[in-house]
Amino acid sequence: NAGVTQTPKFRILKIGQSMTLQCTQDMNHNYMYWYRQDPGMGLKLIYYSVGAGITDKGEVPNGYNVSRSTTEDFPLRLELAAPSQTSVYFCASSPSATEAFFGQGTRLTVV
Amino acid sequence: GQNIDQPTEMTATEGAIVQISCTYQTSGFNGLFWYQQHAGEAPTFLSYNVLDGLEEKGRFSSFLSRSKGYSYLLLKELQMKDSASYLCAPSPQAGTALIFGKGTTLSVSS
Numbered sequence: 298n299a300g301v302t303q304t305p306k307f308r309i310l311k312i313g314q315s316m317t318l319q320c321t322q323d324m325n326h327n328y329m330y331w332y333r334q335d336p337g338m339g340l341k342l343i344y345y346s347v348g349a350g351i352t353d354k355g356e357v358p359n360g361y362n363v364s365r366s367t368t369e370d371f372p373l374r375l376e377l378a379a380p381s382q383t384s385v386y387f388c389a390s391s392p393s394a395t396e397a398f399f400g401q402g403t404r405l406t407v408v
Numbered sequence: 409g410q411n412i413d414q415p416t417e418m419t420a421t422e423g424a425i426v427q428i429s430c431t432y433q434t435s436g437f438n439g440l441f442w443y444q445q446h447a448g449e450a451p452t453f454l455s456y457n458v459l460d461g462l463e464e465k466g467r468f469s470s471f472l473s474r475s476k477g478y479s480y481l482l483l484k485e486l487q488m489k490d491s492a493s494y495l496c497a498p499s500p501q502a503g504t505a506l507i508f509g510k511g512t513t514l515s516v517s518s
Contacts, residue, residue, distance in 0.1 A: 330505055339495060339510035340451070347503055355505060387450060394438060394502050399450035 299323050303388050303400035310378040310407045318373040318403050320388030326398075328391045329371040331355075331363065333384040334402075340387065346371055378407045410434045412509035414496050419515045420486050428481045428494050428512045436501030440479045442470055443495040445511070451495055454481070483514075491516045 304319045322329065327348045332340040332355075342355030346365040360382060362374040371390075375382060383406050389397040411433040420426045432440070439458035443451040457463055457472035457479065469482040481494055493511040500506060 328505070332508075337513075340508040342505050342507055345505035353505070356507070389506075391506070394500050394504065394506070396441065396453050396456060397506050399452070401450050 301388055301390050301398055301400035303386075303403050305403060306401065307404045308406070310375075310405065312378060312380065312407060314378050315374070315376050316378070318375075318386055318388075318405075320371045320373070320400060321369050322371075322388075322390040322398075323369065324390060324392075324398065325368060326390035326392050327368070328393060328397075329365065330389045330391075330397065331361070331371070331373045332387045332389065333357065333382075334387060335384050343373065343386075375405075380407050383407045410498065410507045412496060412498065412507065414494075414509045414512045416510070417513045417515070419517065422486055422488060422516060422518050424486050425482065425484050426486060426514065428483070428496075428514065430479045430481075430496030430509060432477050432479070432496070432498045432509075434477075434498045434500070436504065437474070438499040438501060440470075440472055441497040441499055441506070442479075442481045443497065443508075445493045445495060447492070454494075456499070486516045488516050488518065490514060 301322045330345045331343040344363040346352045386403045388400040391397040442454040445451040455470040462471045495511045496509040
């Protein structure tokens, strides 16, 4: 099993550009999450989903959007990139409110 | 809401024992997770405590007191490879998401 797969691994964006961070899991987990981690800091929850068609805001949702049309996929959309969105983004999944399995992260730089 | 408090940094030497604390206040609680995160990598699961008391797993043990809103992670016989961040995360009630503390960065020296 691949587990949680994130693409791309690295990306440089210019201010104002848009992009989608992809996340897919093959474990048939209901719960999926997006976190961001700034250098030397902990994980901050951006959005999460408890099942297909259901999404909820986390601690820091501003500037991001998500969708969950299938159980497997949970893409994160940045519409107008800003330098404050420079961070490492982690996607994770779990069967319920239990142990989360993380992807390897996407390192995003906005210049 | 949730409030999670961990020490920011700790240092120790190889072979020593270190205890990393976590205090939490949450609305809805099922148990408590500890994750390890090496620099530049994704977090990986270490332990999950549901009941009060100490759970031992090799060199790592985790303790929980639900009434005090307190947990600790105990690392014995420290090795250089234990240098990492340790993240505490109270397990939420169903339908909500895992929120992490800021993490404790442990540096192990020889």
